Amino acid sequence: MKSGVLNLVLKRLGIAAVTLLIVMFAVFFATSMLPGDTASILLGQAATPEAVAGLREAMHLNDPAILRFLRWLFGLLHGDLGTSYANEMPVATLIGGRLVNTMKLAGITTLLSVPLALTLGITAAMLRGSVYDRTVTILTIGVISVPEFMVATLAVLLFAVYLKWLPALSSVNEAHSLTDLVRIYAMPVITLTFVISAQMIRMTRAAVIETLSTPYVEMALLKGASRSRMVLRHALPNALGPIVNAVALSLSYLVGGVIIVETIFNYPGIAKLMVDAVATRDLPLIQSCAMIFCLGYLFLITAADIVAIMSNPRLR
Amino acid sequence: MTIARATTSRRSFLGHSYSLVGVVAALVILAWTLVAILAPYVIPHSIGDIVDDDYFGPMRQGLWLGSDYLGRDMLSRVLMGARYTVGISLAAVSIACFSGVVLGMIAAVTGGWLDTCLSRFLDAMNSIPSKLFGLVVVAAVGSSIPVLILTLAVIYIPGAYRFARALAVNINTMDFITVARVRGESTAYLIGSEILPNIIRPVLADFGLRFVFIVLLLSGLSFLGLGLQPPLADWGALVRENIGGLPFAAPAVIVPSLAIASLTISVNLLIDNLPQKIRDRDA
Numbered sequence: 335m336k337s338g339v340l341n342l343v344l345k346r347l348g349i350a351a352v353t354l355l356i357v358m359f360a361v362f363f364a365t366s367m368l369p370g371d372t373a374s375i376l377l378g379q380a381a382t383p384e385a386v387a388g389l390r391e392a393m394h395l396n397d398p399a400i401l402r403f404l405r406w407l408f409g410l411l412h413g414d415l416g417t418s419y420a421n422e423m424p425v426a427t428l429i430g431g432r433l434v435n436t437m438k439l440a441g442i443t444t445l446l447s448v449p450l451a452l453t454l455g456i457t458a459a460m461l462r463g464s465v466y467d468r469t470v471t472i473l474t475i476g477v478i479s480v481p482e483f484m485v486a487t488l489a490v491l492l493f494a495v496y497l498k499w500l501p502a503l504s505s506v507n508e509a510h511s512l513t514d515l516v517r518i519y520a521m522p523v524i525t526l527t528f529v530i531s532a533q534m535i536r537m538t539r540a541a542v543i544e545t546l547s548t549p550y551v552e553m554a555l556l557k558g559a560s561r562s563r564m565v566l567r568h569a570l571p572n573a574l575g576p577i578v579n580a581v582a583l584s585l586s587y588l589v590g591g592v593i594i595v596e597t598i599f600n601y602p603g604i605a606k607l608m609v610d611a612v613a614t615r616d617l618p619l620i621q622s623c624a625m626i627f628c629l630g631y632l633f634l635i636t637a638a639d640i641v642a643i644m645s646n647p648r649l650r
Numbered sequence: 651m652t653i654a655r656a657t658t659s660r661r662s663f664l665g666h667s668y669s670l671v672g673v674v675a676a677l678v679i680l681a682w683t684l685v686a687i688l689a690p691y692v693i694p695h696s697i698g699d700i701v702d703d704d705y706f707g708p709m710r711q712g713l714w715l716g717s718d719y720l721g722r723d724m725l726s727r728v729l730m731g732a733r734y735t736v737g738i739s740l741a742a743v744s745i746a747c748f749s750g751v752v753l754g755m756i757a758a759v760t761g762g763w764l765d766t767c768l769s770r771f772l773d774a775m776n777s778i779p780s781k782l783f784g785l786v787v788v789a790a791v792g793s794s795i796p797v798l799i800l801t802l803a804v805i806y807i808p809g810a811y812r813f814a815r816a817l818a819v820n821i822n823t824m825d826f827i828t829v830a831r832v833r834g835e836s837t838a839y840l841i842g843s844e845i846l847p848n849i850i851r852p853v854l855a856d857f858g859l860r861f862v863f864i865v866l867l868l869s870g871l872s873f874l875g876l877g878l879q880p881p882l883a884d885w886g887a888l889v890r891e892n893i894g895g896l897p898f899a900a901p902a903v904i905v906p907s908l909a910i911a912s913l914t915i916s917v918n919l920l921i922d923n924l925p926q927k928i929r930d931r932d933a
Contacts, residue, residue, distance in 0.1 A: 360775070479866075480866075483889060635777065
């Protein structure tokens with residue numbers, strides 16, 4: 335029976351690999367469609383046609399797209415992300431520090447939102463139909479229904495304008511003490527936590543409620559188990575798979591979230607780098623950033639699926 | 651047979667009692683739709699006119715929602731913004747759901763390699779984060795209104811496809827489909843007359859949800875400056891251009907945000923409060 339799970343997991347990983355290839359292809363061609371000739375942009379208006387032609391030759395811009403794609407792919411596999419058009423620096427150097435900043439932001443958000451969302455989701459499911467449950471449900475619908483920038487805007491209004499606890503902008507350069515650190519990360523993390531937790535609470539609540547309606551939980555109720563014992567001992571172990579699945583899926587919302595949050599709070603992360611790169615048409619930089627985001631996203635949704643497969647007792 | 655089904659379902663549809671929240675939500679949606687249609691006739695000032703000496707002016711008589719960062723009338727700009735936000739999103743969601751649902755039904759009915767290829771490809775499309783996709787495409791081909799509509803539609807086709815295919819696959823195993831097949835009906839007849847009437851209600855609920863996603867994504871793109879370009883402004887763009895008013899809580903930055911929220915929350919609440927039979931998604 336164990337081989338059944340293994341097969342399914344391997345199959346899912348295979349699908350993820352094929353998906354990755356298609357995604358790389360899509361990212362490459364979408365960025366190749368960027369308007370304007372890169373060579374003439376780089377050389378500026380004073381460039382002679384000969385110089386432009388020479389640069390095009392040197393940058394392999396005249397080669398067929400498929401050849402350029404294969405060359406780019408080959409470079410990626412060797413860890414060579416290319417050179418930024420805008421400032422002649424290796425893309426890897428540009429991305430390095432920024433990626434760490436974004437990972438810090440994502441990491442802190444995850445550490446905060448997972449326990450918060452699981453507690454709220456599970457308790458709301460336990461007290462289904464109560465005022466508490468309805469408040470949580472309405473709040474989560476509210477947060478899900480509004481754009482991320484609005485959550486950010488409201489957070490700024492509340493914490494920076496009315497309460498004056500925190501600065502509206504963040505800059506990582508000047509962190510000398512713990513309070514500095516809190517002030518820098520607070521606003522972006524609060525915003526992201528709201529966005530991610532709302533999704534996670536909804537999915538967790540749904541997963542636990544589904545488990546609570548199964549016959550064996552009813553059995554536990556009938557034999558006189560207390561409500562908390564019923565949830566913690568009987569329902570939760572079986573809901574664990576769906577919950578982890580929900581956590582991984584919700585974390586994939588981080589990808590969209592950081593793009594908005596880093597822009598609005600001027601946070602020096604990789605999403606801000608990419609939005610700026612789009613403005614300067616810095617092709618290699620856009621491609622690499624987009625790939626990093628797609629990789630992260632793909633990793634999370636694949637992980638979610640694999641957890642769902644592994645936790646299905648019928649396959650064990 | 652189809653006609654008889656339609657009339658009975660309609661009677662039970664009207665027979666349902668609606669919750670108050672659902673009715674209020676429907677009214678808000680109706681109001682925004684009317685605003686979107688009638689905006690050019692009801693706005694008090696032209697959206698380009700500078701009518702206030704002060705920028706980020708407060709709410710007062712004559713300027714009911716204050717003025718924006720150039721001293722233009724905010725009420726007029728929000729009303730006109732509704733036109734773009736609602737119009738573009740509606741066009742995009744119509745294209746996305748129509749293509750997605752038709753492709754999904756064809757895939758479910760035909761099966762085989764077509765189904766496999768289509769599902770694989772659209773699943774891969776689904777693995778590109780939506781905001782990133784919008785960012786790259788809009789940066790690549792500019793952000794005119796047709797490009798925005800098509801981009802938003804393409805981003806949400808995979809979701810609509812997946813949803814419709816899952817529903818259609820269930821219906822496809824029913825006896826009446828087998829009977830129709832044995833009769834020698836064409837694929838077009840199968841999907842139009844046998845499958846579609848049986849999945850239309852969950853598909854419509856899905857249409858509403860996808861509309862919300864598209865409004866949010868469009869606002870997000872406009873907020874990043876990659877959506878509608880000035881002088882046109884949808885609600886997301888209005889928040890972006892007035893973000894400077896945030897430190898003094900100007901109505902110019904709060905009102906467009908509230909407009910987006912009122913629309914999306916209403917659609918969500920309406921769908922949540924639809925009678926169980928309509929919203930039931932057994933996919």
